[in-house]
Amino acid sequence: MPQDYDKDVYPEPARQTPVVDKQTTLPNPALILSKLFYYSVDLPVTTFRGIIEGIQGDKKSHYYHQNFRRVSELTECQEGDYVCYYEAEMQWRRDYKVDQEIVKVIQERLRACQQREGPSYTQNCSKELQQFNEVSKGFQSRYGDLGAYASSRKCLMKQKERMMAEAQNA
Amino acid sequence: MVGMSVLRSAAAFTARLNPLKRPHLASNLLSRNVARMEQVAVRHGSHGKSMFIIKPTDFYDRRFLHLLRYYILLTGIPVAALLTFVNVFVGEAELAEAPEGYEPEHWEYYKHPITRWIARTLYDSPVKDYEKMMALIQMETEKSVMRLQQLEVRKHMRENGDGPWFQVETLDKNLIDHSPKSSPDN
Numbered sequence: 001m002p003q004d005y006d007k008d009v010y011p012e013p014a015r016q017t018p019v020v021d022k023q024t025t026l027p028n029p030a031l032i033l034s035k036l037f038y039y040s041v042d043l044p045v046t047t048f049r050g051i052i053e054g055i056q057g058d059k060k061s062h063y064y065h066q067n068f069r070r071v072s073e074l075t076e077c078q079e080g081d082y083v084c085y086y087e088a089e090m091q092w093r094r095d096y097k098v099d100q101e102i103v104k105v106i107q108e109r110l111r112a113c114q115q116r117e118g119p120s121y122t123q124n125c126s127k128e129l130q131q132f133n134e135v136s137k138g139f140q141s142r143y144g145d146l147g148a149y150a151s152s153r154k155c156l157m158k159q160k161e162r163m164m165a166e167a168q169n170a
Numbered sequence: 171m172v173g174m175s176v177l178r179s180a181a182a183f184t185a186r187l188n189p190l191k192r193p194h195l196a197s198n199l200l201s202r203n204v205a206r207m208e209q210v211a212v213r214h215g216s217h218g219k220s221m222f223i224i225k226p227t228d229f230y231d232r233r234f235l236h237l238l239r240y241y242i243l244l245t246g247i248p249v250a251a252l253l254t255f256v257n258v259f260v261g262e263a264e265l266a267e268a269p270e271g272y273e274p275e276h277w278e279y280y281k282h283p284i285t286r287w288i289a290r291t292l293y294d295s296p297v298k299d300y301e302k303m304m305a306l307i308q309m310e311t312e313k314s315v316m317r318l319q320q321l322e323v324r325k326h327m328r329e330n331g332d333g334p335w336f337q338v339e340t341l342d343k344n345l346i347d348h349s350p351k352s353s354p355d356n
Contacts, residue, residue, distance in 0.1 A: 005265065006265075052257075052258055052261070053261075055258060055259065056258075056259065056260070056261040060261075060263070060264055061263040061264075061278075061283070061286075062263050062264055062265070062266035062278070063263040063264070063265060063266070063278055063279055063280055063281050063286075064265070064266060064267070064268040064274045064278060064279060065265075065268075065279075066279050080311070080315075081311075082307045082308075082310070082311045083304050083307050083308055083311065086303065086304060086307050087304070090300070
């Protein structure tokens with residue numbers, strides 16, 4: 001399948017699979033199953049894909065990532081300047097989506113790490129665990145209970161409440 | 171000789187007596203002449219014996235399923251053919267870095283060729299939609315500002331009374347007859 005993203009920018013976590021140290025003469029069922037899967041599913045699908053790409057030729061079209069310019073935020077808008085409000089709102093929505101994707105990436109990393117390490121994941125993936133805790137705590141404090149009708153204004157009010165609570169605690 | 175004929179007639183009698191096999195005439199039972207029942211090879215034109223099977227009608231069910239298949243496939247087959255040809259012969263786009271100084275067209279941000287076609291032919295670019303929305307907001311802002319200003323102006327004009335609004339037309343001064351007012355206690 002064609003790759004969708006640049007693997008240098010978003011690297012997959014390093015494999016930590018141990019070296020195979022076989023001490024029995026019994027066949028490894030995992031190996032058998034993986035070979036079975038390879039010959040029955042992977043190889044036909046890959047050859048089919050190769051045929052299709054041969055038909056398509058080399059006239060490839062491309063698609064790009066869209067980069068948005070930064071505009072002034074809600075705090076920098078004059079009162080009553082609804083156009084500025086709109087632009088700030090759109091920017092906040094894009095940032096909200098980006099933050100959701102960031103959380104998903106961190107979750108995926110932790111899931112992959114747990115799958116690799118097995119029962120001893122609490123000890124071996126402490127870095128991923130700590131990263132996940134930080135990111136989800138930050139996400140919760142910023143976008144936590146805003147709900148389905150979240151807007152930049154509500155987020156700003158939530159931040160104000162947070163700052164007031166902090167000022168009161170201090 | 172006689173025993174043989176008795177046996178033969180008894181055999182013929184028992185053969186004749188089977189009611190399931192043949193319709194018997196009353197005269198036939200006691201006569202010595204028995205109609206010969208032989209196995210005849212019957213040849214059908216079809217494969218095996220044709221049966222008249224009695225079952226409830228499946229006309230309506232079969233008609234429904236036929237029409238269902240017909241109407242689904244009427245547009246289903248062209249759509250499936252179109253999708254197959256697009257996916258096999260045109261193919262999806264690949265992600266690439268935008269070259270320096272090149273601003274991609276708004277349809278070049280999508281992967282599938284049909285999505286790209288829809289974005290190119292049927293939809294406005296998202297930049298244009300954004301600008302349209304901002305134009306609407308600007309017009310509404312101006313309207314709301316003007317309305318607030320009008321209310322403010324009304325308030326001031328009513329209070330001070332020296333503006334063009336809230337002026338009541340009165341009679342012309344020259345029409346007033348001052349003659350009864352010149353001498354009091356007339």
